[in-house]
Amino acid sequence: MYNYLSGGFLAYLNRDLLLGIRNKSDLIKPLIFFLLVSALVPLAIAPEADRLAQLAPGIIWIFAVLATLLSVERLFSDDLQDGSLEQMLISPNLLILPILGKITAHWLMIGLPLALLSPVIGVWLSLPSVAFVPMMLSLAIGTAVLSLIGAVGAALTLPRQGGVLLALLVMPLYMPVLIFGSATIQSAVDGLTWTAPLAILAAFLAIAIALCPLAINVSLRLAKNG
Amino acid sequence: MNLNLQWTWFHRLGSPRWFYQKTQRWLPWLCLIMLSLLVVGLVWGLAFAPPDAKQGNSFRIIYLHVPASVVALAGYYLMAISGAVGLIWRIKLSYMLMRSAAPIGAALTFIALVTGAIWGKPTWGAYWVWDARITSMLILLFLYLGVMALRHAYSSNEAADKASAILGLVGMVNVPIIYKSVDWWQTLHQPATIKFTGAPSMHPDMFMPLVVMIVGFYTFYAVTLILFTRIEILRREYRASWVKQLVENNSAEK
Amino acid sequence: MASTNILKIEKLAFERNDALLFEPVSLELNPGEALHIEGENGAGKTTFFQILINLLEPSGGSIHFRGQKFGDCRYEYLSDVLFIGHQSAVKGDLSVEENLRWMSPADTSSEEITSALRSVGLEHHANMPCFRLSAGQQRRVALARLMTTSASLWYLDEPFAALDKQGVEFIEDRMQSHLDQGGAIVFSSHQDLVKTTTRSYRLNPCRELV
Numbered sequence: 001m002y003n004y005l006s007g008g009f010l011a012y013l014n015r016d017l018l019l020g021i022r023n024k025s026d027l028i029k030p031l032i033f034f035l036l037v038s039a040l041v042p043l044a045i046a047p048e049a050d051r052l053a054q055l056a057p058g059i060i061w062i063f064a065v066l067a068t069l070l071s072v073e074r075l076f077s078d079d080l081q082d083g084s085l086e087q088m089l090i091s092p093n094l095l096i097l098p099i100l101g102k103i104t105a106h107w108l109m110i111g112l113p114l115a116l117l118s119p120v121i122g123v124w125l126s127l128p129s130v131a132f133v134p135m136m137l138s139l140a141i142g143t144a145v146l147s148l149i150g151a152v153g154a155a156l157t158l159p160r161q162g163g164v165l166l167a168l169l170v171m172p173l174y175m176p177v178l179i180f181g182s183a184t185i186q187s188a189v190d191g192l193t194w195t196a197p198l199a200i201l202a203a204f205l206a207i208a209i210a211l212c213p214l215a216i217n218v219s220l221r222l223a224k225n226g
Numbered sequence: 227m228n229l230n231l232q233w234t235w236f237h238r239l240g241s242p243r244w245f246y247q248k249t250q251r252w253l254p255w256l257c258l259i260m261l262s263l264l265v266v267g268l269v270w271g272l273a274f275a276p277p278d279a280k281q282g283n284s285f286r287i288i289y290l291h292v293p294a295s296v297v298a299l300a301g302y303y304l305m306a307i308s309g310a311v312g313l314i315w316r317i318k319l320s321y322m323l324m325r326s327a328a329p330i331g332a333a334l335t336f337i338a339l340v341t342g343a344i345w346g347k348p349t350w351g352a353y354w355v356w357d358a359r360i361t362s363m364l365i366l367l368f369l370y371l372g373v374m375a376l377r378h379a380y381s382s383n384e385a386a387d388k389a390s391a392i393l394g395l396v397g398m399v400n401v402p403i404i405y406k407s408v409d410w411w412q413t414l415h416q417p418a419t420i421k422f423t424g425a426p427s428m429h430p431d432m433f434m435p436l437v438v439m440i441v442g443f444y445t446f447y448a449v450t451l452i453l454f455t456r457i458e459i460l461r462r463e464y465r466a467s468w469v470k471q472l473v474e475n476n477s478a479e480k
Numbered sequence: 481m482a483s484t485n486i487l488k489i490e491k492l493a494f495e496r497n498d499a500l501l502f503e504p505v506s507l508e509l510n511p512g513e514a515l516h517i518e519g520e521n522g523a524g525k526t527t528f529f530q531i532l533i534n535l536l537e538p539s540g541g542s543i544h545f546r547g548q549k550f551g552d553c554r555y556e557y558l559s560d561v562l563f564i565g566h567q568s569a570v571k572g573d574l575s576v577e578e579n580l581r582w583m584s585p586a587d588t589s590s591e592e593i594t595s596a597l598r599s600v601g602l603e604h605h606a607n608m609p610c611f612r613l614s615a616g617q618q619r620r621v622a623l624a625r626l627m628t629t630s631a632s633l634w635y636l637d638e639p640f641a642a643l644d645k646q647g648v649e650f651i652e653d654r655m656q657s658h659l660d661q662g663g664a665i666v667f668s669s670h671q672d673l674v675k676t677t678t679r680s681y682r683l684n685p686c687r688e689l690v
Binding site for chain 2: 156159171175179183211215
C-alpha cells in the first residue's frame with residue numbers, strides 16, 4: 001500500500017478505492033437510489049412505451065445528477081472528521097494530485113457503475129437500443145465532470161456538511177452537463193449526430209480537470225478556518 | 227518613484243476608511259445623476275416612445291426588464307472580480323464590495339425574472355416560458371443565492387470571504403458556458419434585442435430611452451453598492467478608532 | 481551567521497474576525513529541546529499548531545526553519561515535520577497495520593512496522609480494523625508513527641489525551657530518545673512530563689484590539 005507522504009495520485013486513488021470496497025453499503029446506495037427512482041417513473045406517469053421513451057433521456061440524466069450529488073457530499077467530510085484531511089493538507093507535495101486521485105476514485109465507484117447500469121433503466125423506460133451506447137458514453141464522461149464540480153461544492157461546504165447548501169451551490173453549475181448529456185441521448189434517438197454534444201461534454205471535462213482541483217485546493221484549507 | 231506612487235494610491239483605495247470618506251462626498255452627486263437618468267428614461271420610455279408594432283404598449287416593460295437583466299449579469303462579474311482581487315491582493319475592501327454585491331445582484335435578477343414573467347403573459351400567453359434567457363436568469367439567481375448562502379457555512383469572516391470568492395470565480399467561469407448551453411438548448415425565441423456590435427434591431431425612438439435606463443440602472447447599482455458597502459465597513463470595522471470617532475460625532479450632533 | 485536553532489518564530493499573530501486570538505508569539509527552539517505550549521481552553525493552542533504546520537496562514541509575523549524563512553523552504557520544512565493533532569487520522573475501515581503503513585515514510589520495512597506496533601502494544605491486533613479498537617488504542621495507532629517517522633521536528637497536540645498511564649510513559653520515553661538524537665518537539669498537554677525536562681511557553685488570550 002502507498003502512503004500519504006508520497007502524496008501522489010495513485011496513493012489516494014488506491015486508498016479511497018480500498019475504503020470504498022471495505023464499506024460496500026455506501027458504495028451501493030447511490031446505485032440503488034438510481035434504480036429505485038427510475039422504477040417509480042412508469043408508476044407515476046404511465047407504463048406506455050412511447051411516452052416513457054420520450055422522457056427517458058432527461059429522466060436518466062436527472063437521476064444520474066441526483067445520485068452523484070448524494071454521494072459527493074462525503075468526499076472530504078470523512079477525512080475532515082478523522083483528521084486525515086489535515087495530514088493530506090500538510091504534505092509537502094502539490095495537493096492537486098491527491099485531490100484528483102480522490103475524485104477519480106469517486107468516479108470509479110459512482111459515475112462508472114451508473115454508466116454501466118444505465119442500460120437496465122434504458123430497457124425499463126423503453127429507450128430505443130440505438131441510444132444505449134451514446135447513453136453509456138455520455139454518462140461515463142458527464143459523471144466525471146459532475147464529480148469534479150461536486151467536489152468543489154463539497155470542499156466549500158465542509159464546515160456545514162453539504163446538504164441543501166451543497167445542492168444550491170452545485171446544481172446551477174451542473175446545468176450545462178445536464179443539457180449536453182441528455183442531448184447526446186436525444187440526438188441518438190432522433191438519428192442525429194450524437195458525437196457533437198458528446199464532444200462538448202468531453203470539452204467540459206477537460207476544463208473541469210484543469211480548474212476544479214485549483215479551486216478545491218484553496219477551499220479545503222478554509223474548512224479548518226471555518 | 228512612479229511605481230511607488232501608484233502603489234500608495236492602490237493601497238489607499240483598499241482602505242475602508244478612505245472609501246468611506248470619499249464616497250460620503252460622491253454619494254449626493256451620484257444620487258442626483260441616478261435620479262435624473264431614471265426619471266428621464268422612465269418618462270421618455272413610458273410616455274413618449276412609440277408603441278411597438280406587434281406588442282403595442284406591453285413592450286414598455288423592457289425599460290425595467292432589460293436594464294435589470296443587464297446590470298444583474300454585469301453585477302455577477304463585478305462580484306466575482308472583486309472577490310478575485312481580494313484573494314490575490316488580500317484587500318479587505320474588495321471582499322466587502324463582493325459581499326455587498328451579492329444581495330443587490332440577486333434582487334436585480336429577481337426583478338428581471340418578475341418583469342419578464344409579467345411581460346410574458348401578454349406576449350407568449352403564459353407567465354413562465356422556458357426561454358433561453360429567462361432560464362439563464364433563473365440559474366443566475368441560484369448562483370447569487372449560493373454565494374449569499376455559503377457565507378453562513380463559515381463562522382470566521384476571513385474564511386467566508388475566501389470561500390465566497392472562490393465560488394464566485396467558479397461561477398464566473400461557468401456563466402458564459404451556462405449562457406451558451408442554454409442558448410443552444412433553446413433557440414426558439416427572439417434573437418437578443420440589443421446588439422451592441424451591430425445596428426440596433428429596435429427603432430431609435432424606442433432604443434434611446436432604453437440606453438438612458440440602462441445607464442440609469444448602472445448608477446443605481448453603483449449607489450446601492452456604495453451604501454451597502456459603507457454599512458459593511460461599519461459592521462466590520464466597529465472596533466477601529468475612526469469608526470468610534472464617527473459615531474461619537476454623529477451622536478454629538480444630535 | 482550560522483543559526484543553531486531549528487525553529488524561530490517572531491511576533492506570530494493570528495486574527496479571527498478582526499480580533500487577535502492570542503498575544504503575538506516569539507520563541508526559539510533548539511535541537512534537543514522540548515517546548516510545552518500551555519494555555520487555558522480557548523487560548524488558541526490548536527490554532528497555534530495549525531499555523532505552525534501551515535494549515536492556517538498567520539496574520540502577521542514570521543516562521544524561520546533552520547535559519548530560512550518559511551516561504552523559502554516550504555518543502556524542506558514540511559518534509560521534516562511530523563504533526564499529530566487532536567484527531568488521530570486513523571481510518572476505521574483500514575486495519576491497524578494498514579493505517580500505520582499509510583502514515584509512515586514510504587521506505588518503512590514491514591519489520592519496522594511490526595516493531596512499532598509491538599512497542600505500542602498492538603502487535604496482536606495488526607490485522608484488526610481500527611473501528612473495533614477503543615479510543616485509547618486508536619490513539620496508540622496514531623502515536624506508533626513516532627516510531628517510524630524520520631522527521632526531526634515534532635508537533636504533538638495533546639498527545640496524551642485518552643492514553644493510559646503505561647501509554648503516557650511509553651510516549652515520554654520515545655520523546656526523550658528523539659530529543660537525545662537532536663530532534664525537537666513542540667507539544668501541548670494539560671499534564672507535566674515526568675521524565676523529560678521541558679521549557680514552557682504560555683499562550684495568552686489577547687484582549688487588545690487590532
